[in-house]
Amino acid sequence: MSDVRVLSATGRKPQRGRIDKRRAILNAAFAVFSRQGYAQACVNEIAAEAGVAKPTVYNHLTDKANLFRHAIEAAAATLTAEIMAAIERMADRGDDLRAMLEAVGHELLRCYCDERSWAMRRLLYAEVTRFPDLLDVLPVDGPGVTKALADRLARLCIAGHIRPTDPDQAAEQFISLLTGPVESRSRFGTRPVAEEELRDIARAAVDTFMRAYAASPQHG
Amino acid sequence: MSDVRVLSATGRKPQRGRIDKRRAILNAAFAVFSRQGYAQACVNEIAAEAGVAKPTVYNHLTDKANLFRHAIEAAAATLTAEIMAAIERMADRGDDLRAMLEAVGHELLRCYCDERSWAMRRLLYAEVTRFPDLLDVLPVDGPGVTKALADRLARLCIAGHIRPTDPDQAAEQFISLLTGPVESRSRFGTRPVAEEELRDIARAAVDTFMRAYAASPQHG
DNA sequence: ACTAACTTGAACCTACTGGTTCAAGTGCGC
């Protein structure tokens, strides 16, 4: 996957600054792609925003397409890490199911509404025909997070806290109940959603989810 | 909204062929934009696909931007009409709530999975920053359809078939339960979803919805 | 038949942008 020879012919190790430059380029690339979209984004501008000369960009990442790929992947890795941390936190407070689901739901929505997150979804949605494989890196509503959530739900199922069901489907629906409403209300991320509204959406989603999936009727 | 003088100085009426040309242009434009995206689409190709000379395109729709706008709006009108018809059908078979919801859900998903529908969502998602106002025309998960569905649900609520709730929220969640799973499974429309799978998703959505919203526990 | 509206094809202009080249420079290990 790495595009550039990091070991030269003489075995000299790459300098410290090089990797910083690469990171700067990828960050700038993601920022510019986010604002302009793939086709409209201009490599010149990316180089400028990264504080780097244009040939340096082409030295690190051969193509515009490659630049896009790696920029997306890098950004997705960051975002996904944050989300996974939120899901891991589900393990802790195991007493109150509803409170726990609301907490994790709210956390997920906060990640989902992050500016970078919207930008990433916009880019992936737009360029899915040109870069079909990139879908796998999608945060929040991507396969990775859904799977992780399904695992958690499966445990809750075994523990008898939710009724017996297909955990994959339950996770899918839980995510949908969270992200769907926020999608329309925020107009694809162009209008900021108040923190309070996010809470409400998460609460409503959990309420519906509990009514449908809770083992004992504890939604009183 | 119309860009071109349809009445000339002498009051001559526009020819029959003119409107046909316009329609051909808009259709071709939507097709090409769908395939290529806004920036990558080339007006030359649109003209060619419409069987029309390039200046004719600029005669009817001044700009590339305007061309995009009108192409989207025209396509959205068509799609929305189909969907509304599906929702109207909810009025009929009023006996079996579950069957009715499954039917309309399945129908909605079929519209949602139409190739044109995917293309439209891709385009809107991608260009929402450049054309923020276009979001209002979005079919299925747009404001129009959600509102119409909410109206239906409100009636069901009054009739006592579903428990007392905010119909807007219920509609929002119903749509989310339908579209969310299909979104991830079809990889943003790049992978075809089998008819049978669509049925399953609709069934699962309705099941969860009924468990959460049905007045009497009729999900036995 | 006359004329105004519209269409056509092709050439044309202009701007932009992906990508390359090159000579001069810079930092760093030895």
Next chain:
DNA sequence: GCGCACTTGAACCAGTAGGTTCAAGTTAGT
């Protein structure tokens, strides 16, 4: 201090595409 790897800036090339112009049709009302 030497030399290698990398960076830089600027010029450069080539392809592409939005938009215009123009002369030559074509259509259809009167």
